Amino acid sequence: QQQVKQSPQSLIVQKGGIPIINCAYENTAFDYFPWYQQFPGKGPALLIAIRPDVSEKKEGRFTISFNKSAKQFSLHIMDSQPGDSATYFCAASKGGSEKLVFGKGTKLTVNP
């Protein structure tokens, strides 16, 4: 009930491609879904977050798509750049007011 399943484990795209990272959850009480970005040697940093009252949220080149009925959400990176190469974690919590449950992470490599 507390798990968030993330896929793929790793992803390689060419510059300009649109990598998509997917997450699925079981606990229907979850209603806050952030994505964190982590560069090597650094701590994770909040990238973008969504609540289930909307189906999509965009911030710059990053978009979260949310499917409440399927209990899935995904991160899309438009016009990906080598600087986007990092590990991305999805997460979920109840109302943003309890501890986060993290996915296992996706290592993204964007080749020049």
Added chain:
Amino acid sequence: DAGVIQSPRHEVTEMGQEVTLRCKPISGHDYLFWYRQTMMRGLELLIYFNNNVPIDDSGMPEDRFSAKMPNASFSTLKIQPSEPRDSAVYFCASSLDRGRLGEQYFGPGTRLTVT
């Protein structure tokens, strides 16, 4: 603000030794979290505090691990005695208040190696 500060950044110790990791959260943040990150298990929440009080320590792996927060600007995570399987990167994070627990600010981490 300087962000979340952790020390040391790297720690190498021998099995059986005591290890103390330190964290200074962002000023004004009410919540402090300790995480452990490994390739096998990903990012695991060990314990979190609210206003210096431990709220949930269900992620602490065993009695060898302990955490304290004596005041709003300082926390420690102690491992005694350390074992090779404790080798990991340990992160401290803080968040402003209950309504924004999902907005966590992570420190740079402490890479612990136990030989």
